[in-house]
């Protein structure tokens with residue numbers, strides 16, 4: 001792929017919790033239309049890296065650039081309105097609202113949070129249609145009127161993903177979307193991610209532990225370990241590389257390697 | 260999808276979704292709309308007036324507490340601002356609709372500014388400190404109201420005259436209508452009823468608008484609402500300002516109804532706790548029909564529990580202990596018992612309970 005201007009860039013991105021450096025000087029850029037898998041053992045800093053990119057955490061040092069703009073100082077809602085979308089590793093829904101309303105809200109957010117106090121939410125058929133469409137795509141149509149909190153774990157994960165796709169961002173950030181899902185539930189989500197990727201218009205960051213999934217979906221893999229970016233390259237090569245084997249085994253290693 | 264009916268649009272498609280609730284709402288509406296004719300007399304009319312005003316006040320509080328999840332104890336302050344706005348202008352002897360309008364406009368501006376400031380501060384402090392801060396701001400306002408005698412009349416408050424059409428001596432038509440003389444008192448009642456109804460419907464529209472849905476999202480999960488791109492500051496602050504302004508209008512109506520305002524009438528903590536909070540909690544928060552039902556129940560209890568107990572107490576005079584238990588002086592105790600019972604058995608309020616009975620699935624809103 002020709003080197004397009006990156007849609008997202010992190011420069012020396014660092015966050016410190018007391019003495020612990022959870023993300024340590026990560027410099028990386030992401031080209032539009034690509035799917036990058038982020039791997040690394042538990043506690044490597046993957047979720048924290050996402051939190052820094054989407055703004056839930058403030059960086060101790062370094063910068064995040066989105067579409068060429070420095071967004072390091074922006075709040076999460078500003079970044080979302082610029083086109084960043086995020087699904088969470090720990091399910092993060094509107095528990096007492098219906099499944100339908102959860103997705104409808106995401107579709108409404110797509111419009112950029114414009115204030116509208118005097119129309120009836122129920123009169124916006126386009127948002128309802130969109131919400132129903134996305135619910136169908138994650139096969140939750142039958143549960144549309146359930147309270148989100150009453151769903152099973154697997155269904156909550158699906159709803160979490162439906163919220164992100166209904167937001168229609170320019171960059172999708174999935175954090176272990178299929179974790180804890182049963183074998184027959186996971187394909188729904190993975191097929192959705194693959195569909196997003198195959199459009200080649202959207203950028204996807206995917207934190208994923210299962211190497212077969214990474215091999216199937218990713219254009220590129222980066223490896224985080226102890227908060228550092230330790231490997232970056234083609235999926236097959238990165239997955240096979242000693243550095244990943246070491247990282248997953250937790251063996252001490254040094255420096256970043258490009259494979 | 261067909262276009263909703265006129266009634267559907269008026270109530271912003273926020274249907275009762277329960278027969279008992281629908282029945283109660285119809286009774287409340289008809290009872291209030293025809294109050295001067297159904298329940299003639301001065302006392303019933305002041306009960307109906309108070310119900311109208313407190314429905315609006317409790318509903319405005321619900322926008323803040325029930326819909327947005329902001330725990331503020333300062334709501335009576337805004338009610339007081341509205342009442343003082345009208346009272347201060349009219350007590351200067353400038354008795355006119357324009358004076359009332361100017362007083363109300365000034366009160367609205369003050370309420371909006373204070374509510375916006377409180378909303379912005381709320382983002383800097385933790386929830387519990389925020390609640391305490393609203394209490395502190397309201398206490399400060401109450402102290403100011405009692406101390407600034409020249410302006411507010413201090414503890415005694417201000418008594419004033421209304422424009423002639425609203426004074427009891429005014430006659431709209433010479434002949435009585437259905438046996439009721441259409442005087443300034445009745446006109447005042449319908450001014451209050453109409454204003455309350457209009458603003459209640461406006462609030463109903465706002466909570467059912469796209470904006471209102473975001474308020475619910477913020478109440479449910481502020482973190483996720485923000486991650487979707489909704490500005491929590493903006494929505495929260497705006498909800499606070501709307502709640503404050505509608506409370507201010509309710510306060511102006513109170514001053515008009517009483518032709519008087521003082522700290523105890525509109526601004527005290529009794530108003531905040533015994534009325535606003537109680538109505539919202541008993542009726543059920545997060546649905547505007549809750550505070551409506553709550554306001555009706557509480558105002559009726561405030562007016563009729565004591566006399567009712569008087570009757571009960573004397574009827575039981577032959578028995579031991581019982582007359583003392585139902586002595587009219589114990590009415591607060593019984594109000595407390597009523598409160599605890601309702602909160603215990605209906606943690607989501609009367610309306611929450613009724614709707615849950617009818618709902619096939621446990622979702623809060625469609």
Ligand SMILES: Nc1ncnc2c1ncn2[C@@H]1O[C@H](COP(=O)(O)OP(=O)(O)O)[C@@H](O)[C@H]1O
Pocket residue numbers: 017022040041042043044045046047048049
């Ligand atoms: N808010 C926080 N405060 C303190 N430590 C944190 C915080 N968030 C994450 N950490 C720590 O940072 C490290 C990276 O965590 P995380 O990003 O969740 O890892 P991963 O997602 O790769 O499993 C962990 O050691 C975790 O305990």
Ligand SMILES: [Mg+2]
Pocket residue numbers: 046047048089175
């Ligand atoms: Mg993680």
